[in-house]
Amino acid sequence: MSAPVCTIDATGIHVPSYDDVLAYFQTEFRGIYGSDVYLGNDSQDGQWVAILALAHYDSCTMAAAVYNSYSPTTGQGAGLSSNVKINGIARAIPTHSTVDLTIIGQAGTVISTGIATDGTHRWFLPSTVTIPPGGEIIVTASAEDAGAVEADPGTITTIGTPTRGWQTVTNVLAATAGAPVESDADLRRRQKVSTALPSLTVLEGIAGAVATIEGVTRYAPYENDTNVTDGDGVPPHSIAMVVEGGDAQAIAVAIASKKTPGAYTYGTTAEVVTDRYGLDHTIRFFRPTAKRVKVEISLTALTGYTSGIGTEIQTAVAQWLSELAIGEDVRYFRIAVPANLDNGADSKTYTLTDMQIAFNGDPLGYVDLTIAFNEAAFADPADITLVVT
Template structure:
């Protein structure tokens, strides 16, 4: 394209490219100094012109980013954070995995600033001060030092990282409650779009928008059964069923109470009693998602360039994909092939080939069939359940 002056029309701000600016500068230089001026890439004049062209291009690109940051659809980063505040929401930060740790040792032993370690070499902080009880044990909540969805199965957090006299054992009887990654721009944009549905034309959209605006909510889905019969998911007639991850029970129930339609049952196993302005108690129910761990076995043939780090990249890619699925999403087996292959920098120069891939819900028989997920379930990635066999 030829150089053009920046302009704004119905489709947005348009700016010339670096190459357009460069060619225009060269033409102007020849018009000033004559057509016989030498402007080869090795000339000082060319280098001087290219430097100015680059600065102009950089400035125009920065202006375009500023222009695009005026709306939530094209804004990024901190600009997006500012805009969504107008809708009463904010970006969800990263969260830390937590677990209940049983500490054993001499009764009365005081553990100050204790740290335990899991089998994946992650460190978990105890409360500032913990005292072992008269029975020789005490339960304490431990928090992972690394933010994000760090998984720890029952019995995984079993090493004492800060030895203390009188403290002999540590273990977790239950799996850790996983943390979350910081909300991405695309996730925040999706939640912002839903949040604007609060004053919408349909009550259901307004309910979804209210739930999306609840602080701490990371994933959710709302089902509606307007019929006179129980639906295929077993949801009662004339009801809405929200499945919500994150946020407090009270805030979620209040959001549903304020937006749901009259005479509509708010269905769910988590029930919060809301007192309306007339003193009447209204039970509001919703579900918390059940997490489904997936066992995956990937058999790969290593090609040129494959290293032990590649195995770790395959696991990471699989975990990230599994954690990205929404509540109620089924798991297609083919998607795990694509996730595994994404660990390669370039498919045109493969470092491995997949000879077979099987999957199953944790503890069940491996197979190649897609996995069906319930309406109140969500798939969870756990690197401990991923096996990469290399030949």
């Protein structure tokens, strides 16, 4: 009987089962000490052979883990972090919430280490902001505290560091919440997109460049190569990027560096990018409009149900909604998947009896929610109401 070891072929690495390893060691042991040796689980010899078999099996699984760690598809943890460096990206560390602020003031005013506030949180402007001749500029500010610091549109209106010539500040759009350490799954998705950087398709190259910017969480590229405005309102022969998170100027630079000459960029956020020849180009893109979703779930508690499981349901549904792609509609029936905790063990402790959804402020119902191309669904666990009977 040949020794059971790891084998590698065109389909990858294969690990022998523990049963095969144990049978091999039992056969070899009997070959030395006789075929009548008792190797049951309740014998000392049987336990010793099992220890040896488990050690061999663990070595095989370790070899497979090492082999798989060299691929971004199967690598994990520190190994995956090392692999993606080949693509020029790195695992995202915990980030601060960001928000685009509209600064209005006298032309030429220089704001140094400026701060704006919403009455609760402080938002740090770039180290130096110079108000242009038009008297208005949009800059990206970062929250003082890391994590998911929220700010609704029009709530950041207080100048925290009064500066001569700086008149007003406001945020037209809601803040983009900060993120925790990037998970393996998210890093794999970003690595896959980043390979589009050297692609022949310009739009894929732009998306790949934007995806590598620190703080970018979701994005969606659109292109209208026709002679008429399309259904989303994108003008003829133009591109539109919708980007959540990341510095506005860095996003504009990434788009400018990849787009073709003469291509118009469509969006409500505009940044000026100066090329190597000293020429200024206005690059436009969208920040997604956050569409807050509320869900009411009715369920019947069964044996084993606890309030902790209820919290799991709320968290799972909110996370599922917040991870939908920009422009992706909220499909009513699909919410049942996270609401059932992906049919895990805890899902056996309750039965869903009813579920209704709606945008915040609208009446609950049983229909899909339509999301525009430059919108994104999101929810907090507090937006998920449970009715337990």
